[in-house]
Amino acid sequence: MAQDEALTAAARAALAAIALPDGGRLGDTTRLAAVSASAGRVTAMIAIAPEEAETFAAVRDAAQAALEALPGIEKALVALTAESSAPSSEPQQKPTGALGTTPGAAPASGTSRKPAAMAGITHIVAVASGKGGVGKSTTSVNLALGLRALGLKVGILDADIYGPSLPTLLGLRGQPRVGTDRKLLPMQSYGLKAMSIGLLVDEETAMVWRGPMVMSALTQMMAEVAWGRLDILIIDMPPGTGDAQLAIAQGTDLSGAVIVSTPQDLSLIDARRGITMFRKVDVPILGVVENMSHFICTDCGAHHAIFGEGGAEQEAGRLGVPFLGGVPLTMELRRASDLGQPVTAMAPDGVLGRIYTGLAERLLAGLQ
Numbered sequence: 001m002a003q004d005e006a007l008t009a010a011a012r013a014a015l016a017a018i019a020l021p022d023g024g025r026l027g028d029t030t031r032l033a034a035v036s037a038s039a040g041r042v043t044a045m046i047a048i049a050p051e052e053a054e055t056f057a058a059v060r061d062a063a064q065a066a067l068e069a070l071p072g073i074e075k076a077l078v079a080l081t082a083e084s085s086a087p088s089s090e091p092q093q094k095p096t097g098a099l100g101t102t103p104g105a106a107p108a109s110g111t112s113r114k115p116a117a118m119a120g121i122t123h124i125v126a127v128a129s130g131k132g133g134v135g136k137s138t139t140s141v142n143l144a145l146g147l148r149a150l151g152l153k154v155g156i157l158d159a160d161i162y163g164p165s166l167p168t169l170l171g172l173r174g175q176p177r178v179g180t181d182r183k184l185l186p187m188q189s190y191g192l193k194a195m196s197i198g199l200l201v202d203e204e205t206a207m208v209w210r211g212p213m214v215m216s217a218l219t220q221m222m223a224e225v226a227w228g229r230l231d232i233l234i235i236d237m238p239p240g241t242g243d244a245q246l247a248i249a250q251g252t253d254l255s256g257a258v259i260v261s262t263p264q265d266l267s268l269i270d271a272r273r274g275i276t277m278f279r280k281v282d283v284p285i286l287g288v289v290e291n292m293s294h295f296i297c298t299d300c301g302a303h304h305a306i307f308g309e310g311g312a313e314q315e316a317g318r319l320g321v322p323f324l325g326g327v328p329l330t331m332e333l334r335r336a337s338d339l340g341q342p343v344t345a346m347a348p349d350g351v352l353g354r355i356y357t358g359l360a361e362r363l364l365a366g367l368q
Contacts, residue, residue: 007037007072014066015044021055026063040074041201042067045213048080056080057182077200079216115223115252117183121155121230123255123367125286126248128237128274135291136260137165138337139327140236142352143258143289145344146360148191152231155186155193157221159248160238161214164198171340175199183226190345195225215247222252232367249281255367256286258324261315263290275319286366287324288316289359324362327355 012035016027026032026046035044044063048056060078067076118124127140137160144156158166166172170189176199177185186193197217227233235252238244248254257278261271275285290313316323327333333352336343343352 003072004037007040007042007070008035010070011035011037011042011044011067011073011076014070015063018059018063018066020059026059037073040072042073042076043213044076044078045216046078046080053080061182075201079213079220115219117223117225117227118233118252120228121233123232124235124252125232125363125367126235126237126254126257126278126283127260128245128257128278129239129260129271134260134262135327136239137169137236138333139258139260139289139291140234141166141169141342142344142356143359143363144192144232144234145190145342145348146356146358147232147234147364149344149348149357150360150364152364153229154191155195155227155230155233157225157233157235158194158196158198159218159221159235159244161197161217161244162238164196166194166196166236167198168340169337169342170194172196172199179226181226183224184221185226190342193227193230195221197221214244218244218247219251222248245277246281249278249283254283256284258286258363259288259321260291261288262292271315272319275321285319285321286363287322288313289324290326292327292329322362322366324359325355327352327359 012027012032015032015035016025018026020026020029020031031047032044035042044067046056046060046063057080060080064076064078067073067078127136127143129136137158140156144154148154156166156170158164170192172187172189172194174187176187176195179185184195186195187199188194235248237248257274259271259274271288278285313323313326330352332350333343336346343350344356347353348357
């Protein structure tokens, strides 16, 4: 703890000396919004107005270089967080969401909410759930691979800052490189382009971040990653219906959302909340996936409805949204996920591979 506090103080001192475009120093302003250090890794936020993003790119680079030059710091992450107006010494009254938009605000008529870096993406699809623990990330990865098996160019963005799963599920190691335009280059796995905060920090680092830092990180992963041309980008959403979900829904042109739930009532209650949230921000519901629809016994092959039976399909019918299908829980699926060898990539013609490809076909039909 004392070492982290010393690193935080050293980081603040180094950042304070960074020169600004107007000739001043970062430490003489209120722009240094947050600095924290943990286990040799430092994160910092610099507050800017939306129109200052390009001007302050060099400031961010200089800040990151200054932090990485400090003894005891192994990795630094500096984020620019866009405010609705230029930062000042007065406290902010209304926090803004990703891309400098106020949460709940609609884009201007005729304008696109898609960041420039996403201009080459035809469809952006959110895979969401109202709660954690329903297998949303596993579904996202295998659904993306199912779309890839249909011949599409597919990317996947892990938007769960606090619990990123993509590096494990796709067997990704190392860190993404930075391109000539200072944008991160997505990593490649099983034919997918992939990006996750888990690729930028140590896997044992706890992301003890407040809301503004989370939204800034999400903004950067959407707007500062060189996605290139894609037919579909799958966004593995964080669980819940809070600021992060709204930032993504309002900061991109979502073609629609897929809701993942288990059959049990406890999960369906939260799935309804997820559907309601997307409807409130005018995002179409492309379908519901019933995950863990039943367990297949490895010894006898019998099906056991551990979490109930058919609940998600019935709920989809009640709410008037498509039902994409059910996915059983098997030892094979659990093992493949832990090993970073997704079943849809390793055994596309197997039972599970065909199920996920079927989900992808029905999702694609809904998009078309």
